[in-house]
Amino acid sequence: MTILLAFSPHQDDTGAVELACQLARSNNDTVHAVTVVPQAWPTAVAGDTDRDFKLWAKEEGEWSASKARDVLAEHPDVVSEASWCAGRSVPQALLDRAAELDAGLIVVGSGDEGPHGKVFLTSKTDRLLHSSGVPVAIAPQGYWCGPTGRVTRATLGFRGDDATWSLLDRAAEICRRVDASLRLVTYAVRGRTMRPSTVSGAEEMVHQQWIRQATAELQEAVEHLHSLGFTDDQVSSEVAVGTSWGRAMDRLEWHRGDVLVVGSSSTSSLLQRVFLGSSAAKIVRNSPVPVLVVP
Known part of the structure; x- marks a missing residue:
């Protein structure tokens, strides 16, 4: 290629x-x-x-x-x-x-x-x-990989919809080809609220339920990767929680050799185009590692 x-x-x-x-x-x-x-x-x-x-x-x-x-x-x-x-x-x-x-x-x-x-x-x-x-x-500003640098891990932003499942198979194929591990991440971003405590408590219950649902979807995706031949040390999953996209990204550990894979917006009318939705754009702008945006 x-x-x-x-x-x-x-x-x-x-x-x-x-x-x-x-x-x-x-x-x-x-x-x-x-x-x-x-x-x-x-x-x-x-x-x-x-x-x-x-x-x-x-x-x-x-x-x-x-x-x-x-x-x-x-x-x-x-x-x-x-x-x-x-x-x-x-x-x-x-x-x-x-x-x-x-x-x-x-x-x-x-x-x-x-x-x-x-x-x-x-x-x-x-x-x-x-x-x-x-x-x-x-590439991030000032990025340097070294004279022998290779991709060792891909982090995929996982939404759990049909488009992300399709992207998961593509990312898995690439990782197998380049001998890289694959990490699945769902972002749980919740801003601060100024509402009464009773409402805030209800919001927290909904937020925690959403995290449990995201964790279950991630586990299903991990099991799918296992069926494709990925071992436990080749795949991982995590829900990144934060009060902002930047804080959610900071909760994740990043290493040299990491790349972040993001799918384009599933609501875009520009079919087969790399069109960033609002969430994907925020993920990209807060990434400390190279980002690969895929239609």
Whole structure:
């Protein structure tokens, strides 16, 4: 499989490169880095300004591809290539290039404005997520996996609906192929309440009942994984409880080699598109590890 890496030569953060190579190394895939440079507007007769712009864009693209090759050379065990293309929309240009390369995955980095060690969605990444028909992996700001880093565990956000069960089988297949363990997590987020104590007590009873139900659904999923050949040390489950999405994520232990797998919204009308629902978006923005968003 080809992994398309969205490469930006003007960013100091090489987290996307690290993640792309980590994913490729885990599954014997190839990495193709692509830089998108601005495209000139078509004119009836090209003037000097237009020719100068096209020349600048070509030089910028070739320099970017050369820089991408230099960065990828730090991962000599990963087969890689680099190229550039022109486009007025970076997300659309990446999608077009992914289709040309028959890429099965697009890898992007987090914006420079985001906190170090967290996933931060830029406006371009957000548009890409709303349009991509293939999974998109997002590296946290400053991500580093090391020269031999591989994926060792996938954490799947489990909702218990039909879409998540389908995603579970896909994640299980990938984990078996890359020899990684699988952790299932259901998030139980409950904000603070300012209501009377009697109502708060009723809310707590409902919350605890929901946790018990989620735990039972997780156990059913674990038994399903056992039927697929997963052993006890290859699968685990947990309900992450917190008063906010950030606190729920902090309750979980994270290790180097972890990736978080999130399914796109089951209520989206954009079929076969990576469309983040409100819950998935909050999970992604609070993740301390790379996130793989799957249609």
